[in-house]
Amino acid sequence: MQVNTTEGRVPVDQLGRTLIHEHVAVGFPGWWLDVRQPKYRREDALAQAVDHFAKLHDHGVKTVVDPCPMDLGRDVELVALVAQKTGLNLVCATGMYTEGMGIPYSFARMDVNEIVDIYVKEIEDGIQWSGIRAGVIKIATGEGHVTDFERKALTAAARAAKITGLPLISHTEGATCGHDQVDIITGEGVPAAQLLVGHSDGRDDHEYHCSIAERGAFVGFDRFGLEMIIPDEVRMKNVKKLVDAGYRDHVMMSHDTVHCFLGGLPGGMTQEQFAARVPNWRLTHIFENVFPRLREMGMSQADLDHIVTDNPRRFFLAGQEAERLRHL
Numbered sequence: 172m173q174v175n176t177t178e179g180r181v182p183v184d185q186l187g188r189t190l191i192h193e194h195v196a197v198g199f200p201g202w203w204l205d206v207r208q209p210k211y212r213r214e215d216a217l218a219q220a221v222d223h224f225a226k227l228h229d230h231g232v233k234t235v236v237d238p239c240p241m242d243l244g245r246d247v248e249l250v251a252l253v254a255q256k257t258g259l260n261l262v263c264a265t266g267m268y269t270e271g272m273g274i275p276y277s278f279a280r281m282d283v284n285e286i287v288d289i290y291v292k293e294i295e296d297g298i299q300w301s302g303i304r305a306g307v308i309k310i311a312t313g314e315g316h317v318t319d320f321e322r323k324a325l326t327a328a329a330r331a332a333k334i335t336g337l338p339l340i341s342h343t344e345g346a347t348c349g350h351d352q353v354d355i356i357t358g359e360g361v362p363a364a365q366l367l368v369g370h371s372d373g374r375d376d377h378e379y380h381c382s383i384a385e386r387g388a389f390v391g392f393d394r395f396g397l398e399m400i401i402p403d404e405v406r407m408k409n410v411k412k413l414v415d416a417g418y419r420d421h422v423m424m425s426h427d428t429v430h431c432f433l434g435g436l437p438g439g440m441t442q443e444q445f446a447a448r449v450p451n452w453r454l455t456h457i458f459e460n461v462f463p464r465l466r467e468m469g470m471s472q473a474d475l476d477h478i479v480t481d482n483p484r485r486f487f488l489a490g491q492e493a494e495r496l497r498h499l
């Protein structure tokens with residue numbers, strides 16, 4: 172089994188320690204229109220990202236997945252440059268963001284199968300004529316309810332996952348709609364094990380986490396350091412509870428860091444102002460602060476290694492396993 176990275180296919184056994192959800196750069200639709208912001212300098216964004224990502228070598232990380240959807244300023248060639256300059260494996264995504272925060276108009280006019288064709292083409296031939304193949308599929312839902320457009324995008328993503336065997340990484344708002352995502356994906360015949368329900372850590376709700384894991388999906392505790400959403404102590408308590416409940420195989424940990432907000436943050440905050448509000452929101456936070464604390468709380472190093480090494484590998488293998496079962 173091989174995983175598509177920016178530099179070509181890598182055997183799944185060579186992924187090693189993996190951060191499953193981090194972004195080199197993100198820009199919300201229209202980011203290029205805010206002339207109050209300093210002009211975007213791609214070379215500066217690259218230098219900053221390389222500086223940050225290179226620190227991961229000190230913590231044994233080999234692979235980072237950047238599940239930037241196609242409509243959030245995705246720049247896979249920039250991601251590839253970070254991979255080349257750091258020696259890390261970087262994995263890019265196909266797929267769309269939420270209806271409210273993405274750019275759905277052109278896709279709204281397509282039927283499901285046209286979107287499937289685009290996703291599959293980005294996985295098999297490459298993203299936007301770059302030759303860089305997508306290695307994961309992004310899905311996203313807004314808060315509290317799944318719009319018709321999002322349902323179409325999720326259905327297309329599930330069909331593309333079934334064709335290609337790729338895993339699906341989701342965005343949820345307020346840790347809602349995780350079960351709708353599992354329903355839509357499994358409704359298309361894709362096993363829940365191929366889905367990571369992202370940002371499930373946004374709500375202090377052990378029952379919700381258990382219920383997602385029980386259905387077979389991965390539960391994303393993937394915003395460590397973003398403490399204005401929820402304190403990390405709550406995230407850690409819920410990771411420990413989920414492991415204690417027997418669901419260690421379903422925990423995924425990451426930070427959802429963004430190393431460059433193209434055109435600044437929505438709402439006009441500068442990156443420096445935002446960084447000052449979330450001082451721990453950086454790529455090494457889990458290894459420097461969260462792991463030691465989880466060990467104090469009684470988790471073993473084997474548990475932690477399992478979560479950041481074995482679980483990402485199992486996630487990428489899930490599609491292949493599903494294919495094997497279909498042919499039994």
Ligand SMILES: [Zn+2]
Nearest residue numbers: 192194238427
């Ligand atoms: Zn993200």
